[in-house]
Amino acid sequence: MDTVIFDLGNVLIGWDPRRLYRQLIEDEAQMEWFLREVCNSAWNERQDAGRPWAEATALLRESYPEHAELIDAYHLRWQETLLGPIDGSVELLAALKARGVRLLALTNWSQETFPIARRLYPFLQWFEGIVVSGEERLVKPDPRIYQRLLTRYAVDPAAALYIDDSARNVAAAQALGMHGWWFRDPAGLREHLLALGLLEHDNQAMRHG
Numbered sequence: 005m006d007t008v009i010f011d012l013g014n015v016l017i018g019w020d021p022r023r024l025y026r027q028l029i030e031d032e033a034q035m036e037w038f039l040r041e042v043c044n045s046a047w048n049e050r051q052d053a054g055r056p057w058a059e060a061t062a063l064l065r066e067s068y069p070e071h072a073e074l075i076d077a078y079h080l081r082w083q084e085t086l087l088g089p090i091d092g093s094v095e096l097l098a099a100l101k102a103r104g105v106r107l108l109a110l111t112n113w114s115q116e117t118f119p120i121a122r123r124l125y126p127f128l129q130w131f132e133g134i135v136v137s138g139e140e141r142l143v144k145p146d147p148r149i150y151q152r153l154l155t156r157y158a159v160d161p162a163a164a165l166y167i168d169d170s171a172r173n174v175a176a177a178q179a180l181g182m183h184g185w186w187f188r189d190p191a192g193l194r195e196h197l198l199a200l201g202l203l204e205h206d207n208q209a210m211r212h213g
Contacts (some may be wrong), residue, residue: 005165007107008165008167011112015090017089019099040089044067049143052112054137091190092191096097108135111137132157164183165182175191
C-alpha cells in the first residue's frame, strides 16, 4: 500500500454550521429547526455538487423570506462554520508525508468556498492532488468521482487506503477496490495506519496525545 486518500471535512478540518448559527439564533431548538428545515444538509450538498451559492440562497429566500438574513449568512459568513484543524489527524498526515507516502484528497466541498480553506490551512499543500466535488459537479458517494481521482492520478485502488467520516463514502471506495477506513477519531486512525505498516510505532507523531 503506497497511497492514502483523505476526505477533508471532519477528518482533517472540523466543520459544523452550528458554530455560526449559535451566534445568530439564541434558542437552540429554533437553531436546530433552521438547520434541519431551511439550510439543511441536502440543500448544502447541492453546492458541493457545483450549484452557485447565489442561486442556492436566492431559492431559499423565496420560500423563507422571513429568514433571508439567516440564509445569506450561511454563505457570507461561511468561514465561521469552520472549527479549525483536527490536530491529531494533521499530525498523522505529517507523519505519512515524512515517510514519503503518496497523499491525495477527495472532498465534498463547494468550489466557491474551498479556496478559503486552501488559504487558511497550509497542510492542504501537502497533497499531490485534491479532487473537489464542486469542481467536478459530482458528489460522493457517486462512484464516478472516485474513479476520476483514480484515473487522474493513476492510482492502483488495491494499493490505496481511503479515509472518510461517512460510512457510505467508505463503502463506495471499497466497492471500487480500495481499502477503506471509517474515521471516528485520530486515535483509531493512528492504530489502523500502524496495523497497515503505513506508520511505525517510533514515529515522532505517535508520541503526541
